[in-house]
Amino acid sequence: MKTTLSPQAPSRSFWMVVLRQLRQDRVAMISICVLAIIIGAAIFAPWVAPADPFKASMLNRLLPIGSPGHWLGTDELGRDMLTRLMYGGRLSLLMGVVPVLAAFVIGTSIGLLAGYVGGRTNMLTMRVLDVFYAFPSVLLAVAIAGALGPGMSNSLIALTLVFVPQMVRVAESVTTQVRRLDYIEAARMSGASAFSIIRVHVLGNVLGPVFVYATGLLSVSMILGSGLSFLGLGVKPPEPEWGLMLNTLRSAIFRNPWVAALPGAMIFITSIAFNLLADGVRSAMDVRR
Amino acid sequence: MSSNLTDLDDSADRGGPAQPLLIVRNLKKYFPVRGGLLEREKKFVHAVDGINFTVAKGKTLGIVGESGCGKSTTARLIARLMEPDSGSLIFDGEGVGEFGGIELKAFRRNLQMVFQDSFASLNPRLTIQETIAYGPREHGLSQAQANERARQLLARVGLEPEQFASRYPHELSGGQRQRVNIARALAFNPRLVILDEAVAALDKSVQAQVLNLLQELKAEHQLTYLFISHDLHVVHYICDDVMVMYLGQVVEIGPVEQIYGQAAHPYTRALLSAVPSMDPAHRTEKSPLSGDPPNPINPPAGCRFRERCVHAEAVCSERAPALVPAAQLSGHLVACHMNDAASGHTAATLESAA
Numbered sequence: 001m002k003t004t005l006s007p008q009a010p011s012r013s014f015w016m017v018v019l020r021q022l023r024q025d026r027v028a029m030i031s032i033c034v035l036a037i038i039i040g041a042a043i044f045a046p047w048v049a050p051a052d053p054f055k056a057s058m059l060n061r062l063l064p065i066g067s068p069g070h071w072l073g074t075d076e077l078g079r080d081m082l083t084r085l086m087y088g089g090r091l092s093l094l095m096g097v098v099p100v101l102a103a104f105v106i107g108t109s110i111g112l113l114a115g116y117v118g119g120r121t122n123m124l125t126m127r128v129l130d131v132f133y134a135f136p137s138v139l140l141a142v143a144i145a146g147a148l149g150p151g152m153s154n155s156l157i158a159l160t161l162v163f164v165p166q167m168v169r170v171a172e173s174v175t176t177q178v179r180r181l182d183y184i185e186a187a188r189m190s191g192a193s194a195f196s197i198i199r200v201h202v203l204g205n206v207l208g209p210v211f212v213y214a215t216g217l218l219s220v221s222m223i224l225g226s227g228l229s230f231l232g233l234g235v236k237p238p239e240p241e242w243g244l245m246l247n248t249l250r251s252a253i254f255r256n257p258w259v260a261a262l263p264g265a266m267i268f269i270t271s272i273a274f275n276l277l278a279d280g281v282r283s284a285m286d287v288r289r
Numbered sequence: 290m291s292s293n294l295t296d297l298d299d300s301a302d303r304g305g306p307a308q309p310l311l312i313v314r315n316l317k318k319y320f321p322v323r324g325g326l327l328e329r330e331k332k333f334v335h336a337v338d339g340i341n342f343t344v345a346k347g348k349t350l351g352i353v354g355e356s357g358c359g360k361s362t363t364a365r366l367i368a369r370l371m372e373p374d375s376g377s378l379i380f381d382g383e384g385v386g387e388f389g390g391i392e393l394k395a396f397r398r399n400l401q402m403v404f405q406d407s408f409a410s411l412n413p414r415l416t417i418q419e420t421i422a423y424g425p426r427e428h429g430l431s432q433a434q435a436n437e438r439a440r441q442l443l444a445r446v447g448l449e450p451e452q453f454a455s456r457y458p459h460e461l462s463g464g465q466r467q468r469v470n471i472a473r474a475l476a477f478n479p480r481l482v483i484l485d486e487a488v489a490a491l492d493k494s495v496q497a498q499v500l501n502l503l504q505e506l507k508a509e510h511q512l513t514y515l516f517i518s519h520d521l522h523v524v525h526y527i528c529d530d531v532m533v534m535y536l537g538q539v540v541e542i543g544p545v546e547q548i549y550g551q552a553a554h555p556y557t558r559a560l561l562s563a564v565p566s567m568d569p570a571h572r573t574e575k576s577p578l579s580g581d582p583p584n585p586i587n588p589p590a591g592c593r594f595r596e597r598c599v600h601a602e603a604v605c606s607e608r609a610p611a612l613v614p615a616a617q618l619s620g621h622l623v624a625c626h627m628n629d630a631a632s633g634h635t636a637a638t639l640e641s642a643a
Contacts, residue, residue: 182410183420185370186473190424191397200423204414 021284028280031273038270042089051080053087053240062256073259075245076252077238081259085266088240091152092267095225095234095241096218096274099159104214106160107167112206114168115175116198126172129165137162141224145233155234159221170213174206208285215278219271226267242267302346304382309343310481310513311367316340316376318366322586334585336362338537339376341612344481349507349514351528351545353521353560355582359537360517364485367515368402369393381480398428401474405486407466411458417443417469418454424476442472446502464495468502475506483515488523500527521564525549530620533557536582536593539612543621553615553623556594592626602626604633 022028041048051070057078065073072081114125132140144158178184179202187197226243228234235241237248245263253260317340319333337359344350352360365371367378369385377384380399384390391399404410411420421442422435430438440450446468458466467487474482484503488496500523506512518524524531525545532542533556541554552558559577580597583589589596595605604626615621615628626632 182404182406183412185365186402186404186410186470187412187423188370189368189397189400189402190427190477191394192424192427196427200415201412205412 018281018284022280025280025284027276028284031277031280034269034273035277038089038266038273039093041086042093045083045086045090049080049083049086051083053079053083054238055079062252062259064256065258072262073256075249075259081262084240084245085242085262088242088245088263089266089270091235091239091241092222092226092243093270095156095159095229096222096270098156099163099221099225100214100217102156102160103163103167103217104210107164108171108206108210110164111168111171111210112175112198112202115172115206116179116194116202118176118179122172122176125168129168132162132165137220138224138227141228142231142233145228150233150236152235155225155228158228158233159224162224163217163221166217167210167214171206171210174209175202178202178205212278212282212285215281216275218278219274222271222274223267226263302381306346308346308382310346310381311344311515312379313340313342313344313367314377314379316363316366316378317374318362318371319374332586335537335588336585337366337373338588340534340537340539342532342539342542344513344515345530347507347511347513348529349516349527351524351531352515352517352534353519353524353531354534355560356519357582357585358534360519360534361485362537363534364402364483364515364517368400368483369397370402398477399479400481400483401477401479402483402485403467403470403474403487405489407463407470407490408458410470411466413458416455416457417448417461418450420458420469421473421476424473428477438476439472442475443469445475445506446472448472462495464491464499467491467499471499471502471506475510478510479512481513481515483517485517486519487516489518489520496523503527521561533560536585536588538593539622539624540594541615541621541623541625542612543615543618543623547618547621551618553618553621553628554594554625555598555600555627592624600627600634600636602634608632 045053057074060070060074060078062076062078063070063074065071067073070080070082072085075081075084110125114122135143141155141158141162144161145155148154148157184197184201187201192200225234226241226246229241229243230247232247235244237244242263246260246267249260249263316337318337320336322332322334340359340363342350352363354360362371366373366376377387378396379385380391380396385396386393411417415423418436418439421439422432425435425438426432440454443450443453448465448468453461453465458469461469467490470487487503488499491499503514504527507514514527516524516528528545530543531545531548533540533548533554535556541548541552541557543553548557549561552561556578562577578597583593583596589606591604591606591608592598592601592610595601598605608626610624610626610629610632612622612624613629615623616630626634627636630637
């Protein structure tokens, strides 16, 4: 950072500074590597996976970890665990990313408008959303998914609805803070339209904190998504998904506990990595104070 | 500097030199105070309570007073960042936002504001060039023209564009940031600039530099300043006229030398005697005023200053004094019964006889 005050300060965007800061954060970099491996394995599963995820074998049921040909053992139907974990990442990560992304877009828009307009509109919006807060998020997700019926897309919708109120609340509170600052008043003095003020002056300063919050939600979303699958409200068998695999392997927990714990370990590692990355991004964005 | 700015420049003098640039009439703003959920009776903070004043062209009017007396609210009302409850503004002879008068948008372009907190008044995500170019860009200049204008203005306020244009606010010092704010205010060729405690947060040496810059810019661009401050030394240095406010009302207004030399209102005298003296022999020993300003929710009837005034008499609680020309002082208005021989105040006849 010593170079930033050199006479010919080059034009640097905010996100470049954040990226540079992030690169010096070892924990965040390790998290990024872990996530890159998991996401890479999920994306390239058809080419990298050693076996067919749906091919069952009665002779090879519940092989332990380290068996020749099946490095991570096999499940209760004799399917290769490594393959199924790689394929399972596709749906599980989707469950993590899609609802958060959707809630990010919807929640930020609502929160931004409510916060900028203020007054009665704001109060009405926030009180309506408070109703959602009355329910624990797991219960709410189960209730909505249950009402919509089981299925992948329905559980995505359920998770999105669970996250929207939280996103709105974060976006609204940051917007309310930003709106009172003098640079917004100065922009109003210049006669700029409300749309332009929101786009240039509000959005840029609200997006950061909301983004960090959203990163933290990725792991929650994945766990909730797996939970829905575990309860039979999400993905249907034989489709591989970490939560669902955890459920079906439950019966084998006494015969082969290590294999049964593998999907749980994947959920754990991925969500920890997302959380540590979120922490890294948060502190990297604090450079300017 | 006006080569590519003709389309932004509507700063032509319309009313002639004798027409005051701004006339403020009966400006009022009460803020509602919310009690509990079930408390039906509404209360109001009388933030600005019917003030009248004029700002002459090319002059600097200082507004002084204690914290909470309504200085900044007055500024925001004039800038229309807040809607006044009542009152009117007349800008160079034209009613603001009135039929046949000047439109609000045009008025805003003629008036700009510099805020106290130099950091909060700059968007931390924009470089200072982007910040200054934003306004002109919004008014239809091309990006290149707006950038060119921003660079010219930066150079004018003493920040080398090559070195500073692409910096972010957190990379500048307080004085440099305030120069950026001034440059932004000048981007529209305004005629009236409201400086709301604009130098209060700067240390003394930087303050002097910025004040000198403001004086130069005023002469160059024929600006009129509304200078809000609680620093009476600075007001003495920069202002032509001074307006003293107390609890949302104007108590005295007059030329700076008369205010500092022959203040007619007891509150002004108390305010001025609270200024630390440069001479240790004339050290202020006792506090010129005791007590706090009364609650602005329920201001006292009659004269609002009477509870702290050593000259208070029965008449002061009966009638509120009007803002009238001071005896024997030209261009000087004061709201005090002692100034009015007909008020019945015992000191009134003495003062006017002296």
